[in-house]
Amino acid sequence: MSKFIVVAIGGNSLVKDNGRDSIEDQSEAVREIAVNIADLVQAGNDVVVTHGNGPQVGFELRRSEVASEVTGMDVTPLVNCVAGTQGGIGYLIQQALTNEFIHRRLDKKVATVITQVEVSKNDPNFQSPSKPVGSFFTLEQAEEMKRAKPDWVIIEDSGRGYRRVVPSPKPIDIVEKDVIKSLIETGYVVIAVGGGGIPVIKTENNTYEGIDAVIDKDFATSLLAEQIDAESLIITTGVPQVCVNFGTPEQKALEEVTAAEMLVYAEQGHFPAGSMQPKIEASLGFLKKEGRRVIITNPENMKAAMSQQAGTHIVN
Ligand SMILES: Nc1ncnc2c1ncn2[C@@H]1O[C@H](COP(=O)(O)OP(=O)(O)O)[C@@H](O)[C@H]1O
Numbered sequence: 320m321s322k323f324i325v326v327a328i329g330g331n332s333l334v335k336d337n338g339r340d341s342i343e344d345q346s347e348a349v350r351e352i353a354v355n356i357a358d359l360v361q362a363g364n365d366v367v368v369t370h371g372n373g374p375q376v377g378f379e380l381r382r383s384e385v386a387s388e389v390t391g392m393d394v395t396p397l398v399n400c401v402a403g404t405q406g407g408i409g410y411l412i413q414q415a416l417t418n419e420f421i422h423r424r425l426d427k428k429v430a431t432v433i434t435q436v437e438v439s440k441n442d443p444n445f446q447s448p449s450k451p452v453g454s455f456f457t458l459e460q461a462e463e464m465k466r467a468k469p470d471w472v473i474i475e476d477s478g479r480g481y482r483r484v485v486p487s488p489k490p491i492d493i494v495e496k497d498v499i500k501s502l503i504e505t506g507y508v509v510i511a512v513g514g515g516g517i518p519v520i521k522t523e524n525n526t527y528e529g530i531d532a533v534i535d536k537d538f539a540t541s542l543l544a545e546q547i548d549a550e551s552l553i554i555t556t557g558v559p560q561v562c563v564n565f566g567t568p569e570q571k572a573l574e575e576v577t578a579a580e581m582l583v584y585a586e587q588g589h590f591p592a593g594s595m596q597p598k599i600e601a602s603l604g605f606l607k608k609e610g611r612r613v614i615i616t617n618p619e620n621m622k623a624a625m626s627q628q629a630g631t632h633i634v635n
């Protein structure tokens with residue numbers, strides 16, 4: 320199999336106004352990202368796209384909970400909210416990329432694969448929710464929500480406000496990996512493991528069944544990149560570079576660092592759980608094989624980052 324670039328799009332980078340969940344805003348953000356991805360494809364790279372859904376899956380769940388309170392309809396299980404957002408965001412990316420290829424007269428087809436990702440029902444992360452979803456709250460709003468919803472777990476999210484968290488088990492296997500590989504080998508630009516994939520567990524009969532959780536898309540993306548033997552992983556997020564001492568007067572952006580150096584920064588506590596830490600851990604997992612490269616940057620800088628002029632580059 321030839322070498323591929325896997326591009327992961329952060330769920331937060333698709334949201335402009337966190338309170339609104341506007342499809343118009345998401346479409347615009349996706350169209351901007353599609354231009355950058357099309358540049359990679361036009362330059363001759365085989366590209367696989369993955370994306371997050373943290374904000375969107377929380378909005379979807381909340382919509383369903385509020386509708387249930389008003390109408391008595393059943394609340395949509397979290398796993399189905401993941402499936403819904405995977406389809407909805409996949410559609411936006413698929414259409415934006417297809418249109419970009421039409422504009423450029425590039426003979427490229429795009430396919431989104433509904434992807435199930437296996438997790439263990441015994442994963443300890445089911446007991447300690449850590450994945451931030453949905454809106455950001457102020458401290459006052461968070462306290463009010465905790466009083467109204469005693470079963471919610473709410474944490475502070477990287478200095479950006481307070482958010483509800485849900486269980487986030489580690490991905491073990493990508494159920495549709497062979498379908499994804501075949502599509503890539505046939506020349507498709509594939510969108511897969513959206514929202515970290517739909518979490519499923521293996522039953523005693525060796526079949527699959529959904530389980531309520533949101534898998535971190537950075538871990539699922541790293542596993543996919545591993546399983547298709549990708550050469551590079553580009554993680555796009557809300558910042559142009561990874562920093563040490565983030566959000567303090569001593570903040571310093573990282574340009575090129577080795578995996579060993581990044582591990583030291585991680586151990587020193589520079590990367591918070593639920594935001595930058597999973598990206599770094601997923602990157603270090605992918606970099607265990609020689610010759611690979613991870614780039615972390617924002618969508619605007621993706622092209623410049625490919626020629627080493629932007630972003631944080633992590634190498635072996
Ligand atoms: N050390 C750090 N360097 C850069 N950004 C950081 C750091 N620590 C936390 N962040 C924050 O984490 C965010 C990325 O996490 P998040 O928004 O949850 O990811 P995603 O883009 O996948 O949705 C960045 O946009 C930034 O605000």
Ligand SMILES: NC(=O)OP(=O)(O)O
Pocket residue numbers: 328329330331370371372373374514515533534535536537
């Ligand atoms: N599922 C997931 O990790 O989404 P975000 O990238 O939006 O946090």
